[in-house]
Amino acid sequence: MQPLPGFRDFLPNDCARRNYIFAKWREVARRYGFVEWDGPVLEPTELYTKKSGPEIVGQLFNFTDKGEREVALRPELTPTLARVVAAHDREFKKPLKWFSIPQCFRYEKQQRGRLREHFQFNADIIGEASVDADVEATALCIDLLRGFGFSASDVVVRVSDREFWIDFLRAQNVPEEKWQETLQIIDKSEREAREKTAAKLGPLAEPVFKILDGKGSSEKLDRLVTALGARGLAEFVQIDLGIVRGLAYYSGVVFEAFDRGGKLRALAGGGRYDKLIDQLSDGAVSLPAIGFAMGDVVLGELIGEIPAAKALMEIAIASERDLDIYIVIAKEERRADAFAQVQSLRDGGYRVDYPLIPAKVGKQFQTAEQLGARVAILFGDEWPQVKVKDLRSGEQTLVAHPEVAAKLTALFSA
Amino acid sequence: MQPLPGFRDFLPNDCARRNYIFAKWREVARRYGFVEWDGPVLEPTELYTKKSGPEIVGQLFNFTDKGEREVALRPELTPTLARVVAAHDREFKKPLKWFSIPQCFRYEKQQRGRLREHFQFNADIIGEASVDADVEATALCIDLLRGFGFSASDVVVRVSDREFWIDFLRAQNVPEEKWQETLQIIDKSEREAREKTAAKLGPLAEPVFKILDGKGSSEKLDRLVTALGARGLAEFVQIDLGIVRGLAYYSGVVFEAFDRGGKLRALAGGGRYDKLIDQLSDGAVSLPAIGFAMGDVVLGELIGEIPAAKALMEIAIASERDLDIYIVIAKEERRADAFAQVQSLRDGGYRVDYPLIPAKVGKQFQTAEQLGARVAILFGDEWPQVKVKDLRSGEQTLVAHPEVAAKLTALFSA
Numbered sequence: 001m002q003p004l005p006g007f008r009d010f011l012p013n014d015c016a017r018r019n020y021i022f023a024k025w026r027e028v029a030r031r032y033g034f035v036e037w038d039g040p041v042l043e044p045t046e047l048y049t050k051k052s053g054p055e056i057v058g059q060l061f062n063f064t065d066k067g068e069r070e071v072a073l074r075p076e077l078t079p080t081l082a083r084v085v086a087a088h089d090r091e092f093k094k095p096l097k098w099f100s101i102p103q104c105f106r107y108e109k110q111q112r113g114r115l116r117e118h119f120q121f122n123a124d125i126i127g128e129a130s131v132d133a134d135v136e137a138t139a140l141c142i143d144l145l146r147g148f149g150f151s152a153s154d155v156v157v158r159v160s161d162r163e164f165w166i167d168f169l170r171a172q173n174v175p176e177e178k179w180q181e182t183l184q185i186i187d188k189s190e191r192e193a194r195e196k197t198a199a200k201l202g203p204l205a206e207p208v209f210k211i212l213d214g215k216g217s218s219e220k221l222d223r224l225v226t227a228l229g230a231r232g233l234a235e236f237v238q239i240d241l242g243i244v245r246g247l248a249y250y251s252g253v254v255f256e257a258f259d260r261g262g263k264l265r266a267l268a269g270g271g272r273y274d275k276l277i278d279q280l281s282d283g284a285v286s287l288p289a290i291g292f293a294m295g296d297v298v299l300g301e302l303i304g305e306i307p308a309a310k311a312l313m314e315i316a317i318a319s320e321r322d323l324d325i326y327i328v329i330a331k332e333e334r335r336a337d338a339f340a341q342v343q344s345l346r347d348g349g350y351r352v353d354y355p356l357i358p359a360k361v362g363k364q365f366q367t368a369e370q371l372g373a374r375v376a377i378l379f380g381d382e383w384p385q386v387k388v389k390d391l392r393s394g395e396q397t398l399v400a401h402p403e404v405a406a407k408l409t410a411l412f413s414a
Numbered sequence: 415m416q417p418l419p420g421f422r423d424f425l426p427n428d429c430a431r432r433n434y435i436f437a438k439w440r441e442v443a444r445r446y447g448f449v450e451w452d453g454p455v456l457e458p459t460e461l462y463t464k465k466s467g468p469e470i471v472g473q474l475f476n477f478t479d480k481g482e483r484e485v486a487l488r489p490e491l492t493p494t495l496a497r498v499v500a501a502h503d504r505e506f507k508k509p510l511k512w513f514s515i516p517q518c519f520r521y522e523k524q525q526r527g528r529l530r531e532h533f534q535f536n537a538d539i540i541g542e543a544s545v546d547a548d549v550e551a552t553a554l555c556i557d558l559l560r561g562f563g564f565s566a567s568d569v570v571v572r573v574s575d576r577e578f579w580i581d582f583l584r585a586q587n588v589p590e591e592k593w594q595e596t597l598q599i600i601d602k603s604e605r606e607a608r609e610k611t612a613a614k615l616g617p618l619a620e621p622v623f624k625i626l627d628g629k630g631s632s633e634k635l636d637r638l639v640t641a642l643g644a645r646g647l648a649e650f651v652q653i654d655l656g657i658v659r660g661l662a663y664y665s666g667v668v669f670e671a672f673d674r675g676g677k678l679r680a681l682a683g684g685g686r687y688d689k690l691i692d693q694l695s696d697g698a699v700s701l702p703a704i705g706f707a708m709g710d711v712v713l714g715e716l717i718g719e720i721p722a723a724k725a726l727m728e729i730a731i732a733s734e735r736d737l738d739i740y741i742v743i744a745k746e747e748r749r750a751d752a753f754a755q756v757q758s759l760r761d762g763g764y765r766v767d768y769p770l771i772p773a774k775v776g777k778q779f780q781t782a783e784q785l786g787a788r789v790a791i792l793f794g795d796e797w798p799q800v801k802v803k804d805l806r807s808g809e810q811t812l813v814a815h816p817e818v819a820a821k822l823t824a825l826f827s828a
Contacts, residue, residue: 001500037424042475107481128770232758353511
């Protein structure tokens with residue numbers, strides 16, 4: 001018995017890693033003043049075809065529901081965001097700084113770093129067209145990665161500008177209906193033999209490669225990098241006009257985050273999409289926006305490979321997982337007294353466990369250590385005193401049972 | 415543009431309430447030493463028909479995927495739990511104390527407290543058949559409710575015992591193939607006119623009503639209630655043999671939690687299912703188990719109705735949501751200095767926001783208050799000093815900019 005191909009079971013260790021990633025995403029996003037929202041996992045299929053064309057259906061988990069509705073598991077969150085923002089436009093003061101952690105689904109061939117479901121952090125700033133919003137969005141992307149313990153020698157955010165390329169295409173007299181195709185060729189060029197790209201580009205090959213090989217920039221990108229420098233984040237960012245991103249709707253700054261080793265797929269990617277909300281809401285609401293997404297799968301791989309990041313994760317996981325106190329019941333006559341103690345300690349916020357059924361004292365101490373307990377409290381012959389044992393130092397103290405709480409406060413604050 | 419019927423958008427306020435419920439569930443479960451896991455949202459349809467029979471398909475969001483697999487959005491987590499526990503039986507020491515917070519889906523008529531998707535807290539103790547595990551499971555259910563601020567005058571957990579009824583049916587010579595049907599009639603009797611139930615029960619009506627009207631119990635239930643009493647939870651629990659629960663697989667203690675007012679659907683429900691893992695794993699793994707689920711929808715309604723619970727939620731939400739510091743940029747020449755300050759404060763763990771684009775100082779202070787900021791820091795003519803304003807007391811201090819961090823530590827620890 002297996003999960004479906006491309007879907008994951010999250011056993012306790014996997015779930016702890018997932019929770020760690022989610023908690024870090026939330027923590028950093030909140031430091032930036034972003035607020036969390038979410039949409040449904042299932043949406044009308046039309047929401048996605050409207051944005052991406054009918055070809056997207058081939059990659060969806062889509063079906064007809066029992067009410068004859070065409071529906072799909074969400075492949076991404078942006079169309080839902082446009083729907084929600086358009087429907088509630090008047091309720092929220094702009095700019096919005098919103099984030100979400102949706103699970104998204106695509107029916108496609110599985111590859112390393114690419115399953116049929118994944119979780120992705122999404123952040124969007126809606127209602128502000130200036131490069132100042134681009135600065136905040138890229139800074140958040142960098143600080144999320146820093147939050148996981150990556151340094152500038154581990155990761156880089158490559159920034160580019162769609163407008164630069166649109167200006168170029170216009171100057172080269174490329175007809176507008178060819179723009180999207182040409183941009184996709186440039187987007188792929190990094191992963192393709194130069195001759196192949198050149199053949200596709202034809203007469204455009206020479207000027208395009210000149211740009212890709214050079215250190216080209218735009219005024220907007222220079223402002224972006226200067227502002228990130230004012231935050232002390234310069235070493236994490238690199239202007240790279242080779243980043244174009246495949247999707248048609250990007251309209252300004254675009255960026256992607258990578259491991260410096262270049263071994264993995266992109267860690268994150270996004271950009272400005274000033275016309276998309278207008279398009280998806282049929283012109284009802286027009287708001288400029290910039291957003292990006294960071295998936296959990298490639299990120300998890302890189303955390304596993306960078307020792308500092310892995311250590312940070314393991315410390316956080318242990319502190320979420322480990323028990324505070326294990327109650328050892330050495331005499332079954334003391335079980336009811338132990339229950340009262342268990343209850344009052346849990347009420348006090350401690351993580352507490354005990355043997356559900358009678359067990360040998362040695363085995364109980366073993367369980368206490370396996371569960372990572374810091375302290376064991378033994379209920380036995382010493383009653384109405386109990387033995388409080390610090391499982392790190394091995395030190396034991398006899399304590400009158402009403403004094404246990406005070407003793408623990410001392411131990412845990414030491 | 416709307417979400418699908420029975421599906422919810424989670425705008426920031428809704429999402430904050432959802433996060434509050436999830437965080438409380440996690441916190442209390444961890445105090446009990448439960449560890450979190452999860453399974454896929456999409457599973458083979460067979461996983462559900464195997465447990466509940468082919469009739470369940472009528473209530474599923476099910477479809478044929480592009481690989482010709484029959485799949486369904488999970489209506490519940492127990493079949494996945496059985497699959498995962500059977501597949502990884504040897505890796506984990508028993509008893510397992512596992513919890514999860516899955517989103518579950520049912521295609522059914524919408525009613526109050528019942529949508530087509532909901533989140534539910536699931537907790538299961540696997541590998542321990544004794545009533546001591548039943549005690550821990552029901553105590554967790556009670557403490558989850560207490561965690562939300564409900565008192566014993568707000569909620570009650572009604573406990574019953576399937577074995578009591580099986581013994582009764584046997585004593586009354588009811589043939590085994592009639593048991594499930596009879597149990598369902600008894601389960602429904604509380605919500606049905608007595609004559610109607612009596613007609614269905616025939617000659618069994620008299621002895622059944624005698625039990626339902628009396629104060630019947632079983633030795634096991636007495637032990638359960640005594641042990642909960644030792645924890646100080648007696649006033650939250652009530653023996654009530656009228657609780658039977660519809661599902662065929664329950665094999666021992668069963669329980670349901672309700673609001674005392676009796677206005678809402680059940681808040682939680684569960685029970686012992688000692689043969690289900692064996693059945694679902696085709697006999698590969700046989701483990702006794704008890705578990706329960708608590709949904710987010712009815713719970714959310716009751717929180718809204720009980721003032722103490724609502725107040726507790728609102729305090730928690732505000733403390734998660736509110737900004738710590740708003741940076742006021744009174745002179746644009748100071749923007750780069752402000753950026754450096756924003757970055758170092760966020761790095762220090764504060765939640766910090768600032769105006770993305772130039773704005774009037776008065777408007778910036780307004781935004782600071784709207785975002786719940788505790789402190790505003792003004793960058794203006796006073797540079798290299800900045801004005802630190804406590805937005806609660808209104809007190810302002812001029813501080814040399816390198817001293818800001820120390821000043822804030824003092825303010826926030828006051």
